[in-house]
Structures are given as C-alpha cells and as structure tokens.
Amino acid sequence: MSHDLFSKELLEQAHLEAERAAHKFEICFDRLRTGLSGNWQAVGVGSSIDFQDFRPYVAGDDLRYLDWQAYARSGQYIMKLFRAEVTPKIDLVIDYSMSMFIDQPKTKCVLELLYFIYACALKTRASFRAYAFKGEGIEALDAQDLERHQLPSLQTDKVSSPINLLPVNWRRGTLRILISDLLFAQDPQILLKSLVASDAKAVIFCPASQSEYAPDWQGNMSLIDCESKLRRRQQVTSEVMLRYQNAYAKHFTLWRSGCEKYRIPFMFMDANNQLELNLRDGPQALGVLRTCN
C-alpha cells in the first residue's frame, strides 16, 4: 500500500523555503575533507587548481592554506581559496520510513532539508545524487522529479528495517549526507562505518519531532507504531515518562558518540523550528555550513 503524503503544495513550499535558506547558507566543502586532496570550496566549479580569493580565517580551517604573507602584512589570518581539484559531489540518502513523516512539522522539516541540500548542490554546481532508503531497498531520486515536486510514495504496509547503506552506490570522494531520524534499534557502528567507508566524509541530519522528544502522553494511552501498526496499551505516569525521556536521550547519546568516533557531524534538527534556525544552530555551529556573503 502506498501513501501519498506529499502534496504538491507542501513540496513547493518546502522547496521555496529551502532555496531561501540556500541563499543564506552554503556547504563548507572545504572543511569537509575528502580522502584525496585539498579542500573543498563552495564557489563555482572548475577543473584546475587556481588561487581564487581570500577570506578570513575561521576556526577549523586547514592552516596549510593560511596566507602568511597577508598575516605578516596585516596581522590578520587570511585564507587562500583555491578552485576545487575535482567537482564537488554530494550523495544524499534520505530515510524514507514512515517515522520520518510521522507528523506535519517533521515532514516539512525533512522535505526542507532535502531541498536545501539539493539547492546547495545546484548553487555550487556540485554533482548531486539522492537515494531514498525504503524498507528493504534503495530507490534513486530523480533530480527532475525533485524539480517537478514529485517524490516517490511511501510504502505503508511494510515495516522498515534499520538503514542498510550497503546497496548504495557511493561515488568516490563524495560528501555523503544522510537525512534520517535514526529511530530504530541498531548498533550505530554498523551504519556509521558504512557511511564513512573508503575514507569518505559524511554528515548526518537528524530531524526530530516534539512528539518524539517531548510527547504529550499521559494516563491511559494506546500507542500505535507508525510502521508496524502495533498497538501498545500503556499507562503513562510521570515515572514512565521520565524513563522514556532517558531512553530517548540515551539512544541519541549512542549515536552522537558513534558520530564523534567517526568524525561525522551529527545535527539534531528540531522540526518545530524554522529551517534557517535549525541550520544556524546545528550545521553552521558545527562548521558544516557557513553563511553566504
């Protein structure tokens, strides 16, 4: 059974919001190291190594590209910008399970993230490929479909298994971006390891709904799993809620720890917040994004 969750209006709205954000933010390809050489930079595309521009030093920049002469002259740290040696590539995997679209705010958040990455890719003329992880398999997302605001439908009659990235045809030297709420019982190591396999750089955007991190459960509840449709009668007291929140926090603590180990920036995206706020608080703070001049 498929489920058309995405109305054209919703997709258009998300695209619009994402493009607006893409005007303000860009992906720090240069900071997100590839396994080959040099830095990524976020301007233009090219196929030669050229000095292009200066910019002020930002914490985390590779000191090899510091313009020491400019420092000697001005006493300020200036970075030299070079054209990319190779074309920036983005491989995006979006978790297409029902939990990602549990409610309207989270759905909006996920779609905005998808379109933001797409818009950023377009802006930097990066090579963009996107895949949807649907239950047992991977489905490629066509850029034209994205443009036409036609996304594949959800499979509501199957229980999604934890994400298995093995079937993804990763390209060498891509920035691997995963958009997933990570709400499954799985050892993070398995997924994270495969994400950064072949010395790749990865980023995880983790959208979360308030109904997940601060649910309004109280008293006699009938909780229905959005994927398995399993019902669970649960008497929710304050003690139960406390234990749930601890479990929730612990779950993501494990993921954060795993991400730290593999040096994968992990960004928690609150679906209640606007996209720009989320981008500012999360990715920008971690240096995955920077504001555009």
Add this chain to the structure above:
Amino acid sequence: MQLIFANPSAVWALLGVPAVLAIHLIQERLRERRVSTLFLIEKHELESVRGGNIDWIRNSKSLWLQLLCVCLLTWSLSEPRWIRSDSVQRIIILLDSSASMQAIAERLNNKLSDLLEHINNSAAKTEWVLLETNLSHELIYKGLSLAVLKEKISTFQPSLGMHNFSYAFDYAFKIRGESGAVFFISDQSVQVPSWIEPVALGEPIDNVGFVGYRINNNQFEVIVKNFSKIAQVRSWSIESGGVSEVGQDITLPAGGMQLINGKFPEDQQKIKLLLNHDRFILDDEMPLIRTKAKTLKVHIAAQKGSRTYWNKLINSIGELQTTRDEASSSLQIVEFDGSVVSDSKKPSIGFFASSQSGLSVGDIPLSESSWVQDLEWSGFIAQARSFALGRNDRVLVWQGARPLILERNKDNLLLNFDISTSNAFRHPSFIILLQRFINRIRQHRIDYEQRNINFAEGLNLNTGGDERIKVKMHNARSDSEEFFGPMNFLSLQLPVYPGFVEVEKGSEPLLSAAVQFFDSFESDFSNAKTEINYKETLQQLRLRSSEEDIFAEIALVLLIAGMGLSFLVAQGQSFWRAQSGI
C-alpha cells in the same frame, strides 16, 4: 450499642461512588497516538500489549480521596445514632376486635412482623403490651419478648361486631406512659387521636355471606348478600344429620341479596347452610335450629268474661299453655276480687275487672321503667285506681299520680285498672308489655329450650344453681366440652365460629342453640384498606432512645479536608506534569 440512621434515605448519596468512578473512567479513557519511538518504551515492558491486564480506572490518590469524601458525606447525611444501652420504651399494640379482622389473619402476622422488628430495634429494651378493643377481655400480653408477642398475635381471635373504640383508646393512653407509643391495628382507616399511630392492614375482599334468617315452625328463610362491587356466583349446600345436599348455584349482582328457603327435615332439629368459602369465612356458614321456647303453663283465675280476653292473648303469644292445675302452672293470671290485691308466690299477672260497662278514660299513661320506656301509651284508655305502693313495688307505667301498671317482687305484674273498662287488649303497647313480662318469666324458668344465638351476644342462661353444668360446643374448627360447678346463671363467651352449643344440667338437657355470625358491617370489606405510615412515630422512638454519633461531626470536618486535599492532589499532578515537560 446498636447503630441506627435517623435519615436512612441518605444512602442515595452513595450514588456518588459510581459517579466518581465514571468521572475517572471518562477522564482515563484510552487516548491513541501514532508513535515512532515505540521501541524505546518496549524496552521497559511496563505494560503488556497482549493479555488481560485491563485497567480502566487509574489508581490515583484523587480517586480514593473522592471516594472517601462520598462515604464521609453519606455517613454524615445519614445522621447515625447509637441506641443507648439503658433505653427502654413501652409499646402498646391495640388490636381491633372486629370480626372482620379474621379475614386478614395472615396479613396481620406478616405485615406486623416487620413493624414489630423495626420498633424492637428502636430501643435497647421494649416492653410490649398487647390488648384488644374488646375491653371485656383481659390484656393479651405484657412483657419483653417479641417472639411471645408475635405468637399471641397469631392466635388472636377477634369476634365483635361494630363497636366503639374510644374506651380502648382511653385505656391505652393511660397505660402508655411518657416513653411509649400506641399502635392501633385495624383493617380499615380509622380516625384516631393524634397520639395513636393507626396501621391499617386490610384490603377489599369480594365477600358474599349470610346476613339474616327467619324460622317459622319447620320453614326457614336465609338471606345471602353480595358485599362486593362485582357480581358473584356462589354454590351452597345444606347439611343435616350428617347428610349434605347441594343446592343450585346462585348469582348475585354487586350489592345484591337473595333468599334461600326450605324446610327442616322431618326428623332433624338442626341444619347448617354453607356457602363455598371466600376469604371471610365467618358468614359462610349458617347453623339453624328449630326454635323451641320454654313452654309456660298458665293458670287463669278469672271470671268468664275476663278469661276470654286472656285466652285470646295466650293463644296469640307462642309457647304458652293454659292449665287448670294451678300447682303445675308457671304463670298465674289472677283477677283481684274487689279491691284486694292478693300476693302470689308464683309469677303472676294480677288485674281488676268489674262489671261496669263503658270505658273509663284517665290521663295519658307514662312509662317509667327502662324496659318499657320505649312504649307509647297515647290512645290507651284506662282509669288507674288508687293504690298504696308497697316496699317491693316498682311502677312501670304511671297515670298521673297513680300507678297504672307496676311490678311486685319482679315476678308479679299488677294491672291497677279495671281491665273490662279499658282498651288494653287492643292497645299494642300493653300487649308488648305483657309479652316482655312473659318472656322474662320464661327466661328465668329452668326448662329446656332451643334457640338461635348470634355469637356476639354470648351465652346467658339461668341454670338453677343446684347441679353441675356441662357445656358442649362444636363447629367446623373444634369440638369442646366444658364443666362448671352449680351456679344460678351461666354467662359464657361463645367461640368465634358458627356452630352448635348444648348445655346440660346434670343429665338433663337445658339448651340447644345454633350459634351464628351475621353482621352486615363486618361482612362489608369495601372500605378495607392498607395504610402503613408509621415512619414518623418510629423515628421519634429512635430519636428518644438514641444519641448522636460523635464521628458524624468529625466526618464533616474530614469531608471538607478530603475535598481540599483531593483538589490539591489534582493540582499537584498538573504541576508535576508541567514540570516534566509534558
């Protein structure tokens, strides 16, 4: 100490319990949520998805507090009281002695039982006094035992016809005392004084019964009446000499009457007519006996002229026989010679008669004595002679200042006028007076007789006083034989059931009687009703014998505290929820 509730209807306040439960049930109805983090909850396994662990009501502090408040409120409203251990009450149960009460004998036992139990529980000790409105009977019971009281009530045999209750009410008031109450038990709604609690236990009955009879030699006529409001059909039969003969069914319209007539069998003195029984059985049997009054032999000592009148009179009065033998006579009719009034040792009627013709008219006579007071003497023509009253004379009728008719020594009737110049033998009052006198003589005479008696009259008989008396009574319920020592006059209560009575003096039969019941008022149950409304009196008894429960006042305080606490607990739960971010 026994606990009672002055306001037992407060138990309705316990409806608050299901109300509180319903509120909590509604509040705690299952809410559904689609979740994506079920796997995080399942780890704790606090509730099983499968199985019968259904818990609709959340076990919360506010639930229990509210339930407690409902209980406290109920307790407080019910006004609990404790019967004092030293409390004593005197309860008078006054039973209506009307024969119609026999129809409700079973209801009396059943319905009264509840009332008596309630009364008994109103004090630590109850002194019971059971009496009936027939004050000629002794107190039925006085004591502390409810069981004995109930037993006495179950054997109560009311037998009176319509009678005045006021004497019984007055007596009950005198013996009630300050801490007592009087309950009047009847089958009808009766006006009673304010200090009496009426309890009516009757109900309308479709009663058909015998209401009267007439016997003329060997012929009888019996009247049957339908007292109900709808037509009734009854079958009837005659029993005599052990043989029963069934008659045709009779149909009586509502309130209608029908005559049944027949003859006594040739060789039978007694018969019994029976109707098929309804709920009131006293009037369903009519025993009859051929009437045989005591025969009086009359000796007339009078001139030929007067004798003619007296013979005529004697022939018109039943059971009188003239005799020439003075010695064997029971009554003498004596013509005084001249102005001399001779005394007679036997019962006698003395009169004057002269040869004067023409009627002498005197003043209109006036009845004096009570047994002739109802007689009307206008039109009576006679002239009283002058007469010197003796010590044992009692004037029955005066004419002016002269005694016209008097009795001497109770057994002698003196006619102080010239009977030949009066119209005495043509005047009804004179004839009636003579008849009454003769009946009195007959009554005092010790001789065998047969008569029909209404059992309410009782058995009253001159017995002579020289030999032992045997009384045999038999009816459909019982046969009995009783002996009495020599006595002049026998006065007995008859059994409350139609039947026959035989009295013997020594070995000589003295009386055979058929005992009947017929009383139109008692047989009519159209006004019978049930009215039981003693709650107020019962309440007063309880209040008098008990004291307030101290805890009831404390319960009010606890109730207010409980309500406040329940509110705070509910508010606290909201606060905690807010704090935990829910």
